[in-house]
Amino acid sequence: MHPTDRLQGETPERLAERLGDALTPPEARRIIAHVVQRGGDSLLGVQQLRTTARKAVEAELPIGQVKVLDRQASQEDPFVKFAIALPDGAVIETVRIPLERKGRYVVCVSSQVGCAMGCAFCATGTMGLSRNLEAWEIVEQVRLVAAELRASGEGRVHGVVFQGMGEPLHNLDNVLQAIEVMSNPCGLAVDARNITVCTVGIVPGIDRLAGMRTRIRLGISITSAQTALRRSLVPMEGKYPIQEVVEAAKRFHERSGRLVMFAYALMGGVNTTDAEADALAELLKRMPARLSLIDWNPIAGLPYRPPTPEERDRFHDRLAGMGVPVIRRYSGGKDIGAACGQLATESTRKSRPRGTRREPGAPASEAGETSASSDQD
Numbered sequence: 001m002h003p004t005d006r007l008q009g010e011t012p013e014r015l016a017e018r019l020g021d022a023l024t025p026p027e028a029r030r031i032i033a034h035v036v037q038r039g040g041d042s043l044l045g046v047q048q049l050r051t052t053a054r055k056a057v058e059a060e061l062p063i064g065q066v067k068v069l070d071r072q073a074s075q076e077d078p079f080v081k082f083a084i085a086l087p088d089g090a091v092i093e094t095v096r097i098p099l100e101r102k103g104r105y106v107v108c109v110s111s112q113v114g115c116a117m118g119c120a121f122c123a124t125g126t127m128g129l130s131r132n133l134e135a136w137e138i139v140e141q142v143r144l145v146a147a148e149l150r151a152s153g154e155g156r157v158h159g160v161v162f163q164g165m166g167e168p169l170h171n172l173d174n175v176l177q178a179i180e181v182m183s184n185p186c187g188l189a190v191d192a193r194n195i196t197v198c199t200v201g202i203v204p205g206i207d208r209l210a211g212m213r214t215r216i217r218l219g220i221s222i223t224s225a226q227t228a229l230r231r232s233l234v235p236m237e238g239k240y241p242i243q244e245v246v247e248a249a250k251r252f253h254e255r256s257g258r259l260v261m262f263a264y265a266l267m268g269g270v271n272t273t274d275a276e277a278d279a280l281a282e283l284l285k286r287m288p289a290r291l292s293l294i295d296w297n298p299i300a301g302l303p304y305r306p307p308t309p310e311e312r313d314r315f316h317d318r319l320a321g322m323g324v325p326v327i328r329r330y331s332g333g334k335d336i337g338a339a340c341g342q343l344a345t346e347s348t349r350k351s352r353p354r355g356t357r358r359e360p361g362a363p364a365s366e367a368g369e370t371s372a373s374s375d376q377d
């Protein structure tokens with residue numbers, strides 16, 4: 001086995017295949033339901049599991065253990081942020097987002113410890129990348145929130161959005177494996193149509209998703225439609241210009257039939273000009289998509305500010321006047337650092353001092369937008 005594999009990263013089908021003759025498919029289904037759905041921490045509680053099969057599974061794959069270090073509930077809105085410790089001591093953040101429909105929640109998950117994308121306006125971007133999350137570590141974030149909702153009687157997990165720490169298309173194999181488990185009826189049974197993968201625009205990753213004809217949703221963080229400005233804010237623009245990203249999004253839409261969600265974080269005086277609105281409208285023309293405008297959230301040490309109400313209204317109205325299907329989106333959890341762009345744990349933040357930014361076009365990979373808002377309903 002791979003030393004970091006754990007049972008929570010397996011579908012029943014994969015588990016049965018891994019174990020071969022030692023495990024039957026019904027036994028595999030009961031094991032995954034016990035561990036992923038019910039949070040079982042030992043296989044002794046699995047019904048109708050032969051002792052030989054249990055021992056074979058225990059020898060092949062342990063049950064992974066994570067720990068909730070901190071739970072902060074917003075005083076302003078019903079957002080909750082969790083700090084979760086992984087087995088190697090790394091800490092990630094996960095956000096529970098309420099939907100308008102009572103009793104339904106979206107879980108904003110992290111896909112990496114830190115992020116290599118280095119977006120200038122994002123707290124996670126100041127951390128650098130420590131490592132990718134394993135599939136089971138992504139699944140565990142959703143499982144923990146689902147278990148809490150079930151125990152408190154508050155509701156259930158309706159959807160998942162990959163908009164926490166990290167660029168999911170930079171860790172796509174593990175993200176896809178986690179989505180399989182989350183959407184499996186024996187796993188967390190989240191409808192794949194309610195799972196959104198958000199990226200800053202890694203074209204090969206978008207094309208890979210398009211080729212899969214997946215039912216998941218794609219979200220793209222634009223930040224600016226003007227090359228020079230976007231390049232100064234999103235280093236990946238140097239590798240994958242936004243025009244190529246939008247073309248890839250079109251291919252995704254054509255293959256999957258899914259509407260692409262574009263997100264635009266408004267930074268007052270930076271990307272709220274009329275020229276920017278015009279460039280954005282031009283970029284998205286003939287693209288079947290929905291554009292969400294969201295206020296950039298203050299992050300200590302970063303030289304940006306949210307838009308004024310006048311800037312926000314003018315930008316929105318100019319886009320709407322040009323026929324762009326644009327909506328305003330609320331980003332909650334600001335008081336607990338759970339809003340879009342604010343996720344960054346102190347332990348990992350220390351690994352890369354604030355102000356140490358990657359140059360445009362530099363290394364690594366791709367990105368989404370560090371979160372806590374949701375387009376789902």
Ligand code: SF4
Pocket residue numbers: 115116117118119122123124125126164165166167200366367368369370
């Ligand atoms: S916005 Fe997304 S891709 Fe960019 S640094 Fe933050 S987490 Fe990474």
